[in-house]
Amino acid sequence: MDYKEIKELDEKYYFNTFGSRLPIAFEYGEGCTLYDSQGQMYRDFVAGIAVNTLGYNHPVLRETIIKQSAKLLHCSNLFYIESQAKLAKMLVENSCGDKVFFCNSGAEANEGAIKLARKYFYSKNLYKYEIITTLNSFHGRTMATLAATGQEKYQKPFEPLPTGFVHVPFNDIEAVENAISYKTCAVMVEPIQGEGGVIPATVQYMKALRKLCDDKGILLIFDEVQTGIGRTGKLFGYEHYGVEPDIFTLAKGLGGGVPIGAFVAKDFVATAMEPGDHGTTFGGNPLACTAALAVLSTVLEEGFLENVKAVGECFINQLLELKEKFPFIKAVRGKGLMIGMELEDTISGKEIVLDMLDRGFIINCAGNNTLRFVPPLIIQKGDIDALIENLENSFGKESCNA
Numbered sequence: 192m193d194y195k196e197i198k199e200l201d202e203k204y205y206f207n208t209f210g211s212r213l214p215i216a217f218e219y220g221e222g223c224t225l226y227d228s229q230g231q232m233y234r235d236f237v238a239g240i241a242v243n244t245l246g247y248n249h250p251v252l253r254e255t256i257i258k259q260s261a262k263l264l265h266c267s268n269l270f271y272i273e274s275q276a277k278l279a280k281m282l283v284e285n286s287c288g289d290k291v292f293f294c295n296s297g298a299e300a301n302e303g304a305i306k307l308a309r310k311y312f313y314s315k316n317l318y319k320y321e322i323i324t325t326l327n328s329f330h331g332r333t334m335a336t337l338a339a340t341g342q343e344k345y346q347k348p349f350e351p352l353p354t355g356f357v358h359v360p361f362n363d364i365e366a367v368e369n370a371i372s373y374k375t376c377a378v379m380v381e382p383i384q385g386e387g388g389v390i391p392a393t394v395q396y397m398k399a400l401r402k403l404c405d406d407k408g409i410l411l412i413f414d415e416v417q418t419g420i421g422r423t424g425k426l427f428g429y430e431h432y433g434v435e436p437d438i439f440t441l442a443k444g445l446g447g448g449v450p451i452g453a454f455v456a457k458d459f460v461a462t463a464m465e466p467g468d469h470g471t472t473f474g475g476n477p478l479a480c481t482a483a484l485a486v487l488s489t490v491l492e493e494g495f496l497e498n499v500k501a502v503g504e505c506f507i508n509q510l511l512e513l514k515e516k517f518p519f520i521k522a523v524r525g526k527g528l529m530i531g532m533e534l535e536d537t538i539s540g541k542e543i544v545l546d547m548l549d550r551g552f553i554i555n556c557a558g559n560n561t562l563r564f565v566p567p568l569i570i571q572k573g574d575i576d577a578l579i580e581n582l583e584n585s586f587g588k589e590s591c592n593a
């Protein structure tokens with residue numbers, strides 16, 4: 192089918208929640224490049240929104256999935272599952288957590304974390320249920336994660352939302368301090384706000400958050416759905432801050448494109464979840480866990496994360512050089528391969544995204560007019576050089592038009 196036919200079908204039969212999508216339907220991918228049905232190539236700096244950790248058609252992930260699909264796609268959590276147990280072990284051995292629960296998405300992972308925080312205090316006979324989250328955050332689209340998300344535009348049409356969430360400005364420790372009450376059970380933050388425009392938490396803020404939660408006896412939850420699994424140059428975003436959360440959540444990059452999410456907790460919290468408290472049909476199934484094992488093992492190979500860090504630094508430096516040339520670039524920020532470039536309102540980030548697409552590059556616009564770059568973690572310097580050259584030309588054209 193060609194793009195036009197696919198678009199027609201979509202418009203006739205699919206819910207229109209994504210508005211007008213970008214005008215391409217991809218047919219296949221290889222490495223960090225996607226191809227449409229005409230064979231037109233696009234270098235990918237979005238990776239399915241921070242999902243395709245190993246790019247496309249990665250031999251290890253591909254062969255793992257092929258082999259596993261010939262053996263066992265799914266069996267119920269009524270039974271023990273080898274790959275689930277092994278993946279949980281690998282996550283625990285490489286993180287600050289002790290126990291893992293697998294689900295299917297980021298929102299589901301955060302739902303689980305919210306339930307766990309509430310259950311922890313319930314099991315102590317304490318009526319603490321309120322979670323402090325930050326403005327401009329994004330935690331998902333289910334009712335509770337929508338309530339946790341600090342962006343009114345997503346919430347308004349679905350009110351009344353579940354109660355028990357308070358929003359405070361990001362990177363503002365005093366605001367958290369003032370929001371804590373006898374009802375507070377946890378603080379939940381993204382180490383780097385992703386959908387909000389790639390805004391990193393400061394080290395000072397994260398350290399102060401940890402201390403505040405310890406002093407007040409409340410839990411600290413990190414939403415690592417976007418920052419987890421090597422995205423920032425370390426396996427988990429919290430490693431940049433010298434603090435450990437009590438609970439953290441994962442999804443996006445964990446399965447490298449196969450849907451899987453997780454929440455991970457320290458033992459003292461995890462034991463609060465008892466038989467019957469939580470469950471899932473699909474979560475942690477053999478296919479998803481085997482795929483995630485392949486992704487995680489690859490990311491943990493010697494040199495992989497060091498390379499993400501080095502390539503990311505080089506990428507940021509090149510973007511900073513562009514900032515010197517174009518005064519409408521307000522800021523370049525991020526860690527590893529999670530990078531944002533905020534533009535003045537005089538330049539439309541969305542127009543730049545479309546122009547870059549015409550030039551064969553996939554980028555995206557998040558938050559407040561911020562170009563977001565979250566490529567596969569195997570991206571090479573040559574791809575970045577090509578992107579920078581085209582971005583410079585695109586900016587040159589846009590600044591003439593502005």
Ligand SMILES: Cc1ncc(COP(=O)(O)O)c(C=O)c1O
Pocket residue numbers: 296297298299301329330331332381385386414415416417442443
């Ligand atoms: C930090 C964060 N949390 C949660 C989510 C929700 O994940 P999902 O779309 O898999 O439900 C996202 C998605 O963008 C996210 O970036």
